[in-house]
Amino acid sequence: MVGTKTVQFDHPVLKGKIKVPGDKSISHRAIMLGSIAQGRTAVKGFLDGEDCLRTIDIFKQLGVSIERSGTDVLIDSPGIYNWKNPTNDLYAGNSGTTARLMLGILSGSAVTCRLTGDESLSKRPMKRVTVPLQSMGASISNGEGGEYLPLSIAGGAIKGIDYNMPVASAQVKSAILFAGLNAEGITVVKEKAVSRDHTERMFKQFGAKIEQEGNTVSITGGQLLKGTNVIVPGDISSAAFFMVAAAMVEGSSVDFVDVGLNPTRTGIIEVLRQMGAQVEVIDQKGEAGEPYGTIRISHAPLKGMEISGTIIPTLIDELPIIALLATQAEGTTVIKDAAELRVKETDRIAAVTNELTKLGAQIEATEDGMIIKGPTPLSGGNLESYGDHRLGMMAAIAALISESSIQIDDASCIAISYPNFFDHLTKLVTAGNEE
Ligand code: S3P
Numbered sequence: 001m002v003g004t005k006t007v008q009f010d011h012p013v014l015k016g017k018i019k020v021p022g023d024k025s026i027s028h029r030a031i032m033l034g035s036i037a038q039g040r041t042a043v044k045g046f047l048d049g050e051d052c053l054r055t056i057d058i059f060k061q062l063g064v065s066i067e068r069s070g071t072d073v074l075i076d077s078p079g080i081y082n083w084k085n086p087t088n089d090l091y092a093g094n095s096g097t098t099a100r101l102m103l104g105i106l107s108g109s110a111v112t113c114r115l116t117g118d119e120s121l122s123k124r125p126m127k128r129v130t131v132p133l134q135s136m137g138a139s140i141s142n143g144e145g146g147e148y149l150p151l152s153i154a155g156g157a158i159k160g161i162d163y164n165m166p167v168a169s170a171q172v173k174s175a176i177l178f179a180g181l182n183a184e185g186i187t188v189v190k191e192k193a194v195s196r197d198h199t200e201r202m203f204k205q206f207g208a209k210i211e212q213e214g215n216t217v218s219i220t221g222g223q224l225l226k227g228t229n230v231i232v233p234g235d236i237s238s239a240a241f242f243m244v245a246a247a248m249v250e251g252s253s254v255d256f257v258d259v260g261l262n263p264t265r266t267g268i269i270e271v272l273r274q275m276g277a278q279v280e281v282i283d284q285k286g287e288a289g290e291p292y293g294t295i296r297i298s299h300a301p302l303k304g305m306e307i308s309g310t311i312i313p314t315l316i317d318e319l320p321i322i323a324l325l326a327t328q329a330e331g332t333t334v335i336k337d338a339a340e341l342r343v344k345e346t347d348r349i350a351a352v353t354n355e356l357t358k359l360g361a362q363i364e365a366t367e368d369g370m371i372i373k374g375p376t377p378l379s380g381g382n383l384e385s386y387g388d389h390r391l392g393m394m395a396a397i398a399a400l401i402s403e404s405s406i407q408i409d410d411a412s413c414i415a416i417s418y419p420n421f422f423d424h425l426t427k428l429v430t431a432g433n434e435e
Pocket residue numbers: 024025026097168169170171172174195196316317340
């Protein structure tokens with residue numbers, strides 16, 4: 001439901017511990033691999049956010065039995081080669097991960113279908129996956145060169161590829177690896193900087209052989225996967241909003257329990273450390289192929305820094321909230337090499353700069369990032385979410401330090417990745433007030 005949400009706090013402090021919802025990237029992949037594999041897959045800790053629910057709906061239409069009870073999901077699949085043709089379009093909603101990874105998966109299946117998305121997703125570039133997939137022999141078209149959804153796919157025989165990726169993108173890498181799993185011969189993907197490797201780790205959990213060496217991943221086609229059990233750790237990209245809150249708000253200290261600590265995702269922790277926040281790793285475990293643990297983040301005086309190069313893919317989704325953090329840090333923060341932000345759910349460079357400027361931040365957009373000077377006090381006011389969950393959450397966290405309330409035009413989009421976000425926000429602030 002679209003409606004304005006007012007967020008206001010009176011001298012808040014954040015305390016206590018939270019277990020953030022399951023990782024969005026890993027939840028998608030658990031449903032995808034559980035559906036490709038033959039047999040039963042049990043998923044625990046699944047993110048019941050809008051994006052991941054779209055992935056479940058798609059596989060149900062392909063004839064996979066998927067039963068969900070909260071964050072537990074049971075998948076019983078006949079295996080990729082026994083899927084049926086759907087009677088309706090496959091709708092990916094707002095989810096870029098669903099759309100791009102499905103293009104790779106469907107290319108090597110025996111399914112004929114059409115993939116669609118919402119208004120935002122229908123404007124996001126798809127050529128980055130359709131071009132390599134077409135050169136593997138995939139039949140994907142929309143009559144306009146395959147740049148945007150809707151796209152029609154006729155799954156069939158495809159062959160391996162040796163591909164140098166022009167952008168570091170886990171979605172592109174994963175789409176090609178999924179296609180490679182069902183292609184003839186070997187598929188090799190090379191990245192400029194290592195992006196999140198959840199696909200590679202989960203392939204191994206499902207019994208596939210996949211090789212990773214530096215920035216290169218290779219897989220041999222024709223491997224059959226068997227159903228297995230998957231435990232999804234908490235999403236560090238969701239935790240990032242409260243990590244930044246704890247770092248910015250004086251007197252705060254929050255423990256993040258069972259949060260994913262895959263090194264291809266922990267750039268935010270490195271940035272918090274370098275900017276001066278107190279970061280303690282309380283414990284670290286590694287179950288089912290993905291490391292996770294408990295991290296404590298506490299407030300301390302913050303300083304600006306440069307964020308660029310190979311760290312960017314490891315914190316790409318955290319850059320909106322890092323920009324807010326930078327408004328409270330002494331000195332200049334320069335974010336560069338992040339042009340990918342322009343093709344996310346919205347143009348996040350333009351959107352973050354517009355919204356933080358409204359609050360009085362000193363922030364300038366560049367072609368591939370932002371320059372932020374701090375510290376600056378932030379006023380309250382009306383902010384737009386652009387229908388982008390991460391912009392909506394950034395606006396809500398800004399209210400913790402703003403001089404007056406913040407009104408978010410549409411906060412419902414937050415349910416895309418963090419359905420109980422406001423409950424957790426209230427819980428942490430209430431615990432802080434009670435101390
Ligand atoms: C994702 C990869 C990232 C990220 C997105 C999820 C994934 O996109 O922004 O939220 O699950 O593979 P890119 O790999 O395109 O940068």
